[in-house]
């Protein structure tokens with residue numbers, strides 16, 4: 397398929413029914429495609445690294461994008477690290493990035509409250525990844541760390557004195573998540589004026605032999621007892637795009653979203669009007685995309701990327 401047709405089809409409809417294999421394109425078509433965007437957003441785990449190991453040639457591709465003058469952002473749903481902590485990891489692995497290249501859900505949550513001139517306290521279910529980003533914008537917080545049932549449930553309920561200065565609840569990943577925290581969060585959220593933020597809704601962490609519940613499990617637990625729906629910061633929600641457009645002046649049509657997961661990364665791209673690239677080094681691959689193509693459900697079809705390739709490093713020869 398002619399690459400300009402791919403771009404035209406992308407711009408004309410968000411409901412493509414097939415993805416293009418990068419390997420099927422001629423070098424000149426790949427060059428035209430690479431010239432069709434000047435901002436690159438990329439997911440991290442499963443695209444540029446897996447845990448603490450960079451994926452083959454991913455470092456070289458990312459550094460080449462930056463060298464070639466593309467605006468580049470790592471976009472991660474992980475709420476356990478601050479932007480500075482992400483940078484430290486990325487630099488250690490050889491990526492030439494700084495804090496301005498990182499968009500994390502903890503950072504987005506802090507920016508969201510700052511934009512509202514929020515001056516009360518936040519009850520946080522989460523870690524220092526969130527609280528340090530709040531502190532960076534001068535927002536006070538309570539709640540992190542272990543908070544388990546002491547004595548009976550009746551006693552715990554009786555002993556809980558809600559802080560009248562709490563004006564928001566943020567729910568992110570928290571290995572100390574407990575019944576007591578759920579009760580406190582939902583009690584604060586009983587006041588409809590209290591802002592409810594979820595960092596992301598990822599169901600679980602992919603591990604071969606164990607299921608590690610993800611932030612979505614915690615957000616859903618609080619959502620159920622609070623009987624309220626949170627504003628979610630992470631992919632695939634469009635709030636990321638609002639921040640990037642306002643603070644970094646990106647043009648969605650000339651932006652590429654790269655990811656390994658169709659229901660977060662690709663869908664974020666579709667929700668924001670970005671071009672999309674799926675790499676097969678993480679969750680989803682060409683077989684999944686083929687399944688999405690056969691679906692009659694237009695929501696599932698929205699998870700089809702414009703282009704896919706086996707790994708990010710496949711781009712290196714074309715940059």
Ligand SMILES: [Mg+2]
Pocket residue numbers: 439440441442443655656657678
């Ligand atoms: Mg990923």
